[in-house]
Amino acid sequence: MNPRAAAVRAGLTRGRIEFRHNLGQAYGYVFFPTIALIVMYVLRDNTVPGTDFSLGDRAIPGILAMNLVFTGVMGLAVMLITEREDGTLLRAKATPNGVLGYLTGKVTSQAAMSIATMFIVLVPAALLFDGLRLDAVSPWLTLAWVLTLGLAATLPLGAIIGSLFTHPRNLRFATLLLMGLVAISGVFRPLDALPEWLRWVGQAFPLYWLGLGMRSAMLPDALASAEIDGSWQRLETICALGAWAVIGFAAAPAILRRMARRDSGTRARGARRAAHRERTGHRTG
Template sequence: MNPTTAAVRAGVSRGWTELRNSFANWQDLWGYFFPTAILLIVMFFMRNSTVPGTTFSLGTRTLPSTLGMGLAFTGMVGVAQQLLVEREDGTLLRAKAVPNGMLGYLIGKVVSIACVALIGLVLQVVPATLFLHGLAIHGVGGWLTLLWVVVLGLLATLPIGAVLGSLFEDARNFGLIVLPIMGSIAISGIFYPINSLPGWVQAVGQALPIYWLGLGMRSALLPDGMAAVELGHSWRHLETALALGVWAVLGLVLAPVVLRRMARRESGSRVAARREKAMQRVN
């Protein structure tokens, strides 16, 4: 068997194994259900508020945006967090020692984290349809839009997470990754229409993949008439595909380079030093 093919198969198997193991871990299950429950409660209380200038429910408009945000957050933060932790405990060093081990490792992360993102999507959409009027996938076109937005969104954000996780050696620096992402969410029109923000903020928000993921999810789950409150009074499918595609290409080109450089620096002495620091913090 071709070594690359073997690494891909091993990576897929690793990803499925990690996903199954997460279902037996109460902390992982809490991470699946608790944020979803909080989000649904907030959307429930927002259901009677309206989008400015319309009679449409603000909760219904906001939920698809948060779904896009969730995909981006899981893709970027999930990968970065796991890279930081597994770099510290030696998992990456062991993967590096196996032929094509880094390729298998990365594919495993992509599989497991992408599945986690999709699980979160389902857990939010299904119950939300029970109390948010107007939230629905409209016909074959809506399903196709949802499919390509989710796929492109994950391709655009997962490599970013891999790059971010490679830039730091200490898991205590995780906040340096989360804070900029939270800031980008705030200016991406997730919780409030972006056209209500200053022009320069709109420009910055549209340069980020989170805005386009939110817009794409809204286009798949909301009535066509709601495009009137978007920038350009359109769902801008072409621009969404181009923006997410550019981020995906940049990430897929940059991430392997950064990860290879990071893996070359890994050694037993570095892992031992990190463990010693971790033990000193515990003690």
């Protein structure tokens, strides 16, 4: 077997094992979307401007898309930073194609976690909001390709962020950026309420297209009139998410390898000692 193919296969196996091991932590990823569901349920009598459709029902696909991005991107970034600190990534670098297998495993594990947490939120949402269109085969087929492309477009960003930052505390800046993107990506309200330049910024990032694709899968076709250009823009969604996926999967392994080359056993031990001192200081303080 080709060495790279063997590394990918080993990574897929590792990702499956890690997902089963970490599944119990899924509750940590569903807290904020659960709060968002409650808020949207309270606002269910408000309607999308120009329609009689519930604003709460319209927001559900966007909330699910937001949770997918946060679970995938930030979860993967935290794992990478943590395992740089404990030397796991350093050990992966020491084996042939180890970084490729390592990244494959992490992407697989976090993709599975993202999908699992999405369904944990989707089940109560389907019971609370009767405007979702989930009673036919076509919505699920659309949801399948949107999820596949959306995860491929966003998960490499988590690897890149995890490579650029050296401590989970530093991810606050990335979290703030993601929250800003949520505000301008049409998650809770159509983009028509925003200035035109902010609409263009929102459309430049994959969260908008992931949310749009999920709305096209889960909402009635008549609601497309509330979107930009009055349509679901499925072809544009495929192109935008596909472009982000290609760029991400081309850049993430290179950035991760470069970061791994800079790391060393001495640096990893220093990071572990610093983390230990910080934890000890918190306990004694």
